[in-house]
Amino acid sequence: MKKIYIKTWGCQMNEYDSFIIQKTLEKKIKCKTTKEHKKADILILNTCSIREKAQEKLFHQLGRWKILKKKNPKIIIAVGGCVANQEEKKIYNRAPYVDIIFGTQTIHKLPKMIYKNEKYKNILINTKLEGIKKFNSKYFYKNKNISSYVTIMEGCNKKCTFCIVPNTRGKEISRPYKDILLEIKNMTNNIKEVTLLGQNVNSYFYKNKKNKNICTFSKLLHKVANIKKIKRIRFITSHPKDFNNEIINAYKKIPKLVNFLHLPIQSGSDKILKLMKRGYNIKRYKNIIKKILKIRPNMKISSDFIIGFPGETKKDFIKTMKIISEINFDTSFSFIYSKRPNTIASKLLDTTTLHEKKKRLYKIQRALLQKKIQWNRRMIGTIQEILVYKKYKKNSQKLIGTTENNRIVIFNGSYNNIGKIVKVKITKIYKKYFKGKIII
Numbered sequence: 001m002k003k004i005y006i007k008t009w010g011c012q013m014n015e016y017d018s019f020i021i022q023k024t025l026e027k028k029i030k031c032k033t034t035k036e037h038k039k040a041d042i043l044i045l046n047t048c049s050i051r052e053k054a055q056e057k058l059f060h061q062l063g064r065w066k067i068l069k070k071k072n073p074k075i076i077i078a079v080g081g082c083v084a085n086q087e088e089k090k091i092y093n094r095a096p097y098v099d100i101i102f103g104t105q106t107i108h109k110l111p112k113m114i115y116k117n118e119k120y121k122n123i124l125i126n127t128k129l130e131g132i133k134k135f136n137s138k139y140f141y142k143n144k145n146i147s148s149y150v151t152i153m154e155g156c157n158k159k160c161t162f163c164i165v166p167n168t169r170g171k172e173i174s175r176p177y178k179d180i181l182l183e184i185k186n187m188t189n190n191i192k193e194v195t196l197l198g199q200n201v202n203s204y205f206y207k208n209k210k211n212k213n214i215c216t217f218s219k220l221l222h223k224v225a226n227i228k229k230i231k232r233i234r235f236i237t238s239h240p241k242d243f244n245n246e247i248i249n250a251y252k253k254i255p256k257l258v259n260f261l262h263l264p265i266q267s268g269s270d271k272i273l274k275l276m277k278r279g280y281n282i283k284r285y286k287n288i289i290k291k292i293l294k295i296r297p298n299m300k301i302s303s304d305f306i307i308g309f310p311g312e313t314k315k316d317f318i319k320t321m322k323i324i325s326e327i328n329f330d331t332s333f334s335f336i337y338s339k340r341p342n343t344i345a346s347k348l349l350d351t352t353t354l355h356e357k358k359k360r361l362y363k364i365q366r367a368l369l370q371k372k373i374q375w376n377r378r379m380i381g382t383i384q385e386i387l388v389y390k391k392y393k394k395n396s397q398k399l400i401g402t403t404e405n406n407r408i409v410i411f412n413g414s415y416n417n418i419g420k421i422v423k424v425k426i427t428k429i430y431k432k433y434f435k436g437k438i439i440i
């Protein structure tokens, strides 16, 4: 039996895609997955190109795999994901020992491509944006996890000027809601938590060919919440422009929606938001948060920030620092702006030095960490609902789970609690996790 090794970089959607790749290959070409790349017959790399150095990272990795292939020329090397869509043939030109280049939306073609490559020994490239086909229900697999990702839509019709995703994942496509529900219902009874995935889940919109059976994102949330075995619902990523009142009101009606929302703001300056073509201003962002907090006072908000976007002055940056204290973000991510090929922002004049950008990033990351620490401290002594994932370590009496705002909690408890939501009092904070005492 052949062995496959899959390496995944990037976002949750890539992780979900890699899961489909694994299950499809295991079924179609009778192979087993290995965690040791040295033992693999087929090496697969699922790449990410959201920020720079993606290409360099790819060729470094391929260089390492080239050595393995020299020893065993029968090894098949396949490259997929966003860099494959972005670079296509160029990957082969620079690394001619690559056998297969597949795209974000041709993962379902991989078994056939492998079969053909074995037979005819020629390079195969297919990075077409085939849309919905990869979600064909044939590819559903019984998932035994307690928590799982489910892609509900893919691609993006927005044109944020810094972003490469619309080029690599194509136009927005929403999966039929019946397929999404079926996929979740098909999971074993272990499943308690789903994270709905999409580049912009808020713009999920499905209608059938007769323009009937219309389903919006908030309607989909209600439908998912009606599945009894699902106890927690998360979603990622949201876009403030599409975060409408219908979605805000879902928080009132659906207790299964966690008290945690990732809502990327990118900048605290209206001028920069305009240059980014984000389609909202700070007033609108604050208004959304205000409305949500009114419904759910315990809601924690996390965000993404881009530092050093072309045209960002010290004044703009100060506005970003200000918004962090105003909104009281829980946990957030921040990145230095990275020029991406064929994006509108790549043509903008960028005069800020890298040194200055790094200084700004350091400042913002310190402020964001401070916010996170403050929230950690506030959580001490509180009772949190924890979804228990597993034993902390093999043979340990301790269990490990997460709070609604993604904090890891370790506590003593019976193995019967695995897969359940239990109440735990937070007693101590460490750098990477909390300790707690089970209440029920």
Ligand code: SAH
Binding pocket: 011, 050, 051, 162, 163, 164, 165, 198, 199, 200, 236, 237, 264, 266, 304, 305, 306, 335, 336, 337, 338, 339, 340
């Ligand atoms: N809606 C998207 C988010 C894009 S990626 C999705 O879920 O697919 C996540 C974050 O990466 C963005 O919110 C943004 O803060 C950051 N990002 C995207 N492009 C970037 C770039 N060119 N430079 C720096 N950061 C970037």
Ligand code: F3S
Binding pocket: 156, 157, 158, 159, 160, 163, 164, 165, 166, 199, 200, 239
């Ligand atoms: Fe990218 Fe903006 Fe879409 S960040 S994925 S273009 S919403």
